[in-house]
Amino acid sequence: METRYTSEFLALKKPILVTGANRSGTTWVGNILARSPHIKYIPEIFNPSSGLLRGHPATRFWFHHITEDPEELYRPMLNKIIKGKYPFINIFRFMDAKKRFSYKGVRSRFKLFLNSYINHEGRYRFLIKDPIALFSTEWLSKEFNIDILITIRHPAAFVYSIKRVNWRFDVDNFLKQRTLMEDYLYPFESKLRKIKEKKMDIIEEASTLWTCFYHVVNLYRENHPEWIFKKHEDLSLNPIDEFQQICMRLNIPFSINLQKAIKEFCSSNNPTEAPEKIIHQLKRNSRENISIWKKRLSQNEIHRIRNIVDRYSANFYSPAEW
Known part of the structure; x- marks a missing residue:
């Protein structure tokens, strides 16, 4: 079963966008799905402070609403990123959206740069986790044939x-x-x-x-009935069933790695709440957290x-x- 899904999955090679409001579980969902050996994870390319596109016109605003691109400002660079081709200048751009010198996100961008050399055989699909892309989702879906997963939170x-x-x-x-x-x-x-x-x-x-x-x-x-919409609460209460449904819709093999990740990220042994001043605590007691x-x-x-x-x-x- 997994072999069949794997071959179909790689044949599609469609990128996946996980989006929704900030603080709606996109990082949690994206990191679980990225445990698939066939997925490469790209975080927040539209983030004006630390994303791959920082300093680019696409990150002039937080939650930029892109609807068209007559001057080809966005399409060429996004097409490269979605295919895993990261220009060196974007990986190591040290100026943020306010033209301030910043090292923020350099480690994660360096990992992406290394991955760009690994993917040329088409062995992976790219998963973009980016709540900041929410208002540009229709344009991204239309222009790049991306599978869309949107998270909803109470x-x-x-x-x-x-x-x-x-x-x-x-x-x-x-x-x-x-x-x-x-x-x-x-x-x-x-x-x-x-x-x-x-x-x-x-x-x-x-x-x-x-x-x-x-x-x-x-x-x-x-x-867009063809898109996937998932409530954070449903994912938290029934993570195995809900993530299996997502994987079926996205044609991602529901591998042992993924099932282990779900249990690891959602276990009742995990803390219910993130410690003070910690923004992301991905491993939570998901049932209690909601x-x-x-x-x-x-x-x-x-x-x-x-x-x-x-x-x-x-x-x-x-x-x-x-």
């Missing part, structure tokens, strides 16, 4: 995760993208301007950002979150899931 869990690491967001990254606002985010413009004017606390801000992300994801779900927000957020905070997101979260979560 709004209260998302807000708690943002609060825990105290991430504030410069909403000019949305407001200054005219096409993004016109295509998708016009219902949220007044709220985004309140964030810009610092009239929202982190609970309101993160809740508003969730509505922006998952309003778009819901539109994707309506327009409800940690109920213990860490106050009832007032949960009520406020629900009031902001309810119109949009109802597309994904029932009242019983609150």
